[in-house]
Amino acid sequence: MMGNERWSMEGSTALVTGGSKGIGRAIVEELARFGVAVHTCSRNEEELNAMLNQWKSMNFHVTGSICDVSNHAEREKLMDEVRTIFNGKLDILVNNAGTSAETAWRPVTQITTEKYSFLMATNFDSCFHLSQLAHPLLKSSGRGSVVFISSIAGTGGFTEGLAVYSSTKVTKKNVLK
Numbered sequence: 453m454m455g456n457e458r459w460s461m462e463g464s465t466a467l468v469t470g471g472s473k474g475i476g477r478a479i480v481e482e483l484a485r486f487g488v489a490v491h492t493c494s495r496n497e498e499e500l501n502a503m504l505n506q507w508k509s510m511n512f513h514v515t516g517s518i519c520d521v522s523n524h525a526e527r528e529k530l531m532d533e534v535r536t537i538f539n540g541k542l543d544i545l546v547n548n549a550g551t552s553a554e555t556a557w558r559p560v561t562q563i564t565t566e567k568y569s570f571l572m573a574t575n576f577d578s579c580f581h582l583s584q585l586a587h588p589l590l591k592s593s594g595r596g597s598v599v600f601i602s603s604i605a606g607t608g609g610f611t612e613g614l615a616v617y618s619s620t621k622v623t624k625k626n627v628l629k
């Protein structure tokens with residue numbers, strides 16, 4: 453018997469940011485296999501559309517939006533879309549989109565204000581604001597969960613050259629009240 457024949461999440465809804473590749477893609481597909489209706493987002497339209505077509509051919513219920521989660525207005529637009537698609541109810545928010553680009557493996561003294569802001573906006577601000585925006589939808593579900601994708605780099609001074617990335621990944625635990 454296949455694992456997903458033993459239990460199901462049919463009827464549940466999820467928003468997974470950054471689902472077009474990597475860990476986010478794996479999360480989207482795992483949730484979809486359990487019957488969850490998933491919405492995801494990424495910046496590259498061509499790559500996202502290719503994945504949406506692939507998921508459709510696999511009979512997965514996945515929709516998607518082009519959204520740069522580092523942008524305040526785009527986050528609001530994304531949540532508006534999610535509210536409409538899922539009729540105001542969200543069971544799971546997975547704050548996955550993240551990067552170490554622009555700042556990785558550089559000494560702190562070489563990280564410009566722009567690069568610092570880029571990383572904080574992408575990895576940290578996005579999670580905080582999307583969780584706030586999702587709060588009423590999660591409440592409507594009655595069993596809402598928020599998942600943050602941390603990193604071993606967030607456990608402390610992991611290694612040289614990851615100071616800013618590490619600070620965006622410091623143990624992300626949350627309780628939404």
Ligand SMILES: NC(=O)c1ccc[n+]([C@@H]2O[C@H](COP(=O)([O-])OP(=O)(O)OC[C@H]3O[C@@H](n4cnc5c(N)ncnc54)[C@H](OP(=O)(O)O)[C@@H]3O)[C@@H](O)[C@H]2O)c1
Pocket residue numbers: 469470471472473474475476493494495496497499519520521522547548549550551552574601602603604
């Ligand atoms: N890979 C690892 O070893 C590792 C280890 C620990 C933790 N993590 C964490 O796991 C998460 C996923 O990492 P990954 O390795 O799977 O990354 P990845 O392969 O580079 O994929 C990142 C995904 O997020 C999207 N994305 C990136 N920036 C975005 C933005 N500003 N707005 C919207 N979407 C965005 C990307 O699509 P677009 O580029 O098209 O936007 C892509 O779909 C990150 O939070 C990362 O910090 C990764």
